[in-house]
Amino acid sequence: MQPDATSIEKAKRRSQHLVELPPLDRVQQVSTAMVGYIDKAGLKRGDRLPTERELMNALGVGRSTVREVLGRFQALGVVETKKGSGTYLLQQINASTVHMPLRMETANLRDVLLQTLEVRRGIEVEAGAMAALRRTDDDLKRIEQKLDVMERVHLAKGTSGKEDLAFHVAIYDATHNPLFGQILAQMREAFERFWDKPFDRPDFARRSFPFHRTLFCAIADQDSAGARNETLKILGIVEEDIKEMSK
Incomplete structure (x- = not known):
């Protein structure tokens, strides 16, 4: 046929x-x-x-x-x-994702989280500084919108994990360097996959909440040194809570 x-x-x-x-x-x-x-x-x-x-x-x-x-x-x-x-x-991906597998031994969860945080600190602090220098007016509006939502949810529930991430992603985007967002998104996912156990406490890193507003103010003022310092304060509290909660 x-x-x-x-x-x-x-x-x-x-x-x-x-x-x-x-x-x-x-x-x-x-x-x-x-x-x-x-x-x-x-x-x-x-x-x-x-x-x-x-x-x-x-x-x-x-x-x-x-x-x-x-x-x-x-x-x-x-x-x-x-x-x-x-x-x-296994993980959400998009057209700009850099596939960077993060293999971590989970036998000692405390050490794994602290090691991950060390790497995050170096990249995330620089992202805040770059966002302060490069942000546009539109970037600033998006960051503030995410911050406003985060603050409302935090004040209502005492915790704001997804909203916190959205705020930081808006900062990564304001660097206008896609590698910051790509790498840090995967670093945070590797870091936060352990939240169900043992860090299921709603007060985890709660003390860092006020510094998100001061970080935004530094970015708004295009103060790169200030943005670095505020990011360090946030991550410093995360580190303290990991050590305290894993005793």
Whole structure:
């Protein structure tokens, strides 16, 4: 049986789509395309990814390429494959994410958190300083909006984890260097994945709450030294609470 004109045309379009990606960096480009696809689909940590066939059709690539990309993501700790169930997202990713796997031994949780905090301190303090120097008026409005929400939630509930993160992400964005947000988002995720145990106390780092407003004021004044100092105060309290709560 000879294929009809419609089938031939569909095959041509499919083959044209398949050759768009150069073979030398095909996997890297498909990796980027898959991250964009996952981001646009609104998938979050714990969600199941589409099937291999669905990914093949969506990305216009073959099964071996899809499996190679998923294998890379699995090695990086981005996804997890469960036999008979599917592939699940272990961390939320977007089109600008840098896949930086953070492997930490959890036998001594206190040491792990303090080591992570040491790295965060070096990057996060500099992000605050850069935000003070580079922020635009629009950046400042976004930071203040996030801060206002954080303060309302904190005063109502005594804790504001998600709102706190949103405030700091707005500061990272104000640096206009995407690496700050990409790296620190993964550092914070690695740090905060332990919050359920043993740090499920609502008063964790509560003493740092006032310094978020003073950090904002330093950024508003374009005072990079002040922004560094206020960020150090916040992280210093986090360190003190980790030591106190893990005694």
